[in-house]
Amino acid sequence: MFQKTSIVLWKKMSEFDRDGSFFHWACGIAFNEVRNFLTVQRRSRLQFDLELVELLAQEAAEEESLSESRLEALRRCLSQLSKRQQAILQQCYSGTESITAVAKQLGRERTALYKQLARLREKLLACIQLRLAQEGTS
Amino acid sequence: MSDEILQQQINDLLNGTISEAEHRTLQDRLKTDAAARHVFRERMDLEAGLRTLFAADVSDQPAVTSPKPVSELRRPDWWRWRVALIATAASIVVFAVWWTQRPDRARPELAEQPRQTTPQEIQPTERLLGRLVQQADCVWQQAASLQEGRFAPGTIKLTSGAAELRFDSGTNVVLNGPCELAIETGDSARLLAGSVFVDVTEVSNGFLLATPEAQIIDEGTHYAVALDSQATEVHVFDGSVIWTPTEFGTDFEDRIPSGEARRYLRGDPGRAHRIPFGKRQFVRRIEEAVRATGGGDLLAYDGFENLAGQLRRGRSGFGWAGGWESAGRGRGSLAEVIDAPPGVVFGIERSGRRLLALRGGDSLRREFEKPIALTSPSTLFVSVLVSQQSSVDEAGSSLQIVLEPASDSVRYARRHSVTFGISSEGRPFVNNAGTIDESALLLTVGEPHLLVFRYEARARDAVGSLRIYQSGDTVEPLPPTAWTVHGTASPGPMEFKSLRITQGTGSATHVDELRIGPSWNVVVGPTE
Known part of the structure; x- marks a missing residue:
């Protein structure tokens, strides 16, 4: 979904009115993609229903600047991690390999990698929250 | 429902290990609880942000062993940045779906396990994580989270004796008094004082034990940890564990194999000191405590x-x-x-x-x-x-x-x-x-x-x-x-x-x- 949404956004970039809100325009496109995806995947067992997806999308749009701040804070927090920790995140989040494959490459159990990822996320979340609080953004 | 439960449910969602019942509970809460949605969006922003930053130049990424430093993940030009940003926003609403549908999603063993019935005496907001299966000569100083033989998140202090906690997630932890342990989630705890023996059974998805200075990640194992005022000792009886100091930016990781033991000084957790294996006597099974009794x-x-x-x-x-x-x-x-x-x-x-x-x-x-x-x-x-x-x-x-x-x-x-x-x-x-x-x-x-x-x-x-x-x-x-x-x-x-x-x-x-x-x-x- 992430990749497909990005591609659609690129393709429709010419339709964007530069005087308008890029965020709201793009969110609309993303929401349509999600809706289409959910329709296709309707038979899947676990997915949020459209009511909740709409609610989350609406509130996400209202938090545009906060999301931007979080991303910027994340960039800084990442730089505080060790190179090894950054490498693990990069492997897991590059989107090219499954967690199982990354765990195999790192020579560790998949569950152990999940645990380490969870702790790294916790660290990053705490760091982001601290930064935003210091900036008065949160 | 506590935030711990919410965080666990989001974690399970991200890992693809959420059960149908928990998914339904999470959805119901998100629909009615604005604060929970805030937490959820925060987590999704993080997930999406990580994907955005690390996926941005994936095409020219070298081998995984030489990652591009974060400092080199330069801000792209305006349009690329905007796309990244909107992809982030999109991800907020699709991430849960994406993760639950991803191809490498493993069937959740834990998710399919039936939940234990909650005793009436325990508040419904408390999540029961396991049971106290055995104890020998126990004198408890603080055991508020122990109720009717079950335990919930919280700190327990054992003055003397030995007690075995069996987490529903498949890990057994034997406390060897005096011992103080903070139970955090169904598969993690923090050792605050004393010593424990940890048995991560074959049905477990893993267990994370935190100490004041590090985290110990198991790799299917039996191990014991002992704290004193100066240092932490880790003895591995089977499998292996990974010791990672919690200090931000510490680039140290120590894998301790079976049959070895390490000592880490509190002020320098990034340096391992090999010590004789088995020097300390740990209660590995509660029966040993009964035998001693x-x-x-x-x-x-x-x-x-x-x-x-x-x-x-x-x-x-x-x-x-x-x-x-x-x-x-x-x-x-x-x-x-x-x-x-x-x-x-x-x-x-x-x-x-x-x-x-x-x-x-x-x-x-x-x-x-x-x-x-x-x-x-x-x-x-x-x-x-x-x-x-x-x-x-x-x-x-x-x-x-x-x-x-x-x-x-x-x-x-x-x-x-x-x-x-x-x-x-x-x-x-x-x-x-x-x-x-x-x-x-x-x-x-x-x-x-x-x-x-x-x-x-x-x-x-x-x-x-x-x-x-x-x-x-x-x-x-x-x-x-x-x-x-x-x-x-x-x-x-x-x-x-x-x-x-x-x-x-x-x-x-x-x-x-x-x-x-x-x-x-x-x-x-x-x-x-």
């Missing part, structure tokens, strides 16, 4: 805590050569192990414990680690908790606990077995090598009874006696002068190789805390 003299013990399932067959107790086996004609499943009713019985805390539930016709045998050989004169004691579950007074519904002699001759073994138990009429009896003595006492169905059997081997013969304690009775600290059943002396065997428990077809009985030892106080001594 018996002064080390217990010959055999079974609390029936681990009998359920194929995986643990034969693992419960100590002093046995192997596991329980069917002594009947069939080779079907063994008797059930079920939860014991809460409460204290004859000084034994039953909350959170398990017991052996014998159905009509069940017959189990277990061989001793070494045949129990008696000299003349000497005495052997057997104690066991018993509760009849169904009406008796019909033929073939007795409970027999049989000490089987060591002999290659089946005929001899059968004729010279020493048996005690409860007859079909509900009366205690002793059968000493074919000579039967019975008491007039009628035991009450449904009530717990403590049966203590004494077998005295004398110069020319042997005699068996049985003492029955009923609910409310006080167990004497010394052997009683009066016995419920005093058997007739007869030439009895001097060596026993196994113990058999046979339930007649017409009734059912609960059996627990089986102890065999050379003296009274060893088999009836306090376990708490």
Whole structure:
């Protein structure tokens, strides 16, 4: 979904009115993609229903600047991690390999990698929250 | 619903291990709780942000072993940045779906496990994470999160003794007092003081133990951790663990393999000091603590805590050569192990414990680690908790606990077995090598009874006696002068190789805390 949404956004970039809100325009496109995806995947067992997806999308749009701040804070927090920790995140989040494959490459159990990822996320979340609080953004 | 639960559900969602019920609960909460949605969006922003930053230049990423430093993940031009940003926003709403549909999603083992029923006494907002399965000589200083044998997130302090926590996620943690442990989630805890032994079983998805200066990630393992004022020691008995200091930016990771031990100074957790393996004595299994309680003299013990399932067959107790086996004609499943009713019985805390539930016709045998050989004169004691579950007074519904002699001759073994138990009429009896003595006492169905059997081997013969304690009775600290059943002396065997428990077809009985030892106080001594 992430990749497909990005591609659609690129393709429709010419339709964007530069005087308008890029965020709201793009969110609309993303929401349509999600809706289409959910329709296709309707038979899947676990997915949020459209009511909740709409609610989350609406509130996400209202938090545009906060999301931007979080991303910027994340960039800084990442730089505080060790190179090894950054490498693990990069492997897991590059989107090219499954967690199982990354765990195999790192020579560790998949569950152990999940645990380490969870702790790294916790660290990053705490760091982001601290930064935003210091900036008065949160 | 606490934030801990919410975080766990989001984690499960991201890992693809969320159950259908939890997914529904999460969705319902998100629909009605704005604060929860805030937390959710924060997490999704993080996930999306990580994907955005690390996926931005994925096409030209080199091998995974040489990652591009974050400092080099430069902000792209305006349009790329905007796309990244909007992809982030899009991800907020699609991430949950994407993750639950991703191809490498593993079937969640934990998610499919049935949840334990929440006892009424515990607030519905508290998440029950497991059970206190055994304890020995425990003095608790703080045990608020322990209720009715179950535990919820919170800190517990054990002043002395040993206790075993069994997480529903499949990890067993033995606390060795004095010890202070903060239980955080269903698969993580923080050791604040003292020492613990951790057994991450084969059904677990892993366990994370935090210390003041690091996190210990298991890789399918048995390990022990001990804190003192200066340092932390880690001993790995099986598998391996990864030690990672928690200090931000520390680029140190230490894998400790099986059979090795490390010491890390509190002020310098990034440097490992090899120490002799096994130098410290950890309580690895609660049975060892029970053995210690018996002064080390217990010959055999079974609390029936681990009998359920194929995986643990034969693992419960100590002093046995192997596991329980069917002594009947069939080779079907063994008797059930079920939860014991809460409460204290004859000084034994039953909350959170398990017991052996014998159905009509069940017959189990277990061989001793070494045949129990008696000299003349000497005495052997057997104690066991018993509760009849169904009406008796019909033929073939007795409970027999049989000490089987060591002999290659089946005929001899059968004729010279020493048996005690409860007859079909509900009366205690002793059968000493074919000579039967019975008491007039009628035991009450449904009530717990403590049966203590004494077998005295004398110069020319042997005699068996049985003492029955009923609910409310006080167990004497010394052997009683009066016995419920005093058997007739007869030439009895001097060596026993196994113990058999046979339930007649017409009734059912609960059996627990089986102890065999050379003296009274060893088999009836306090376990708490």
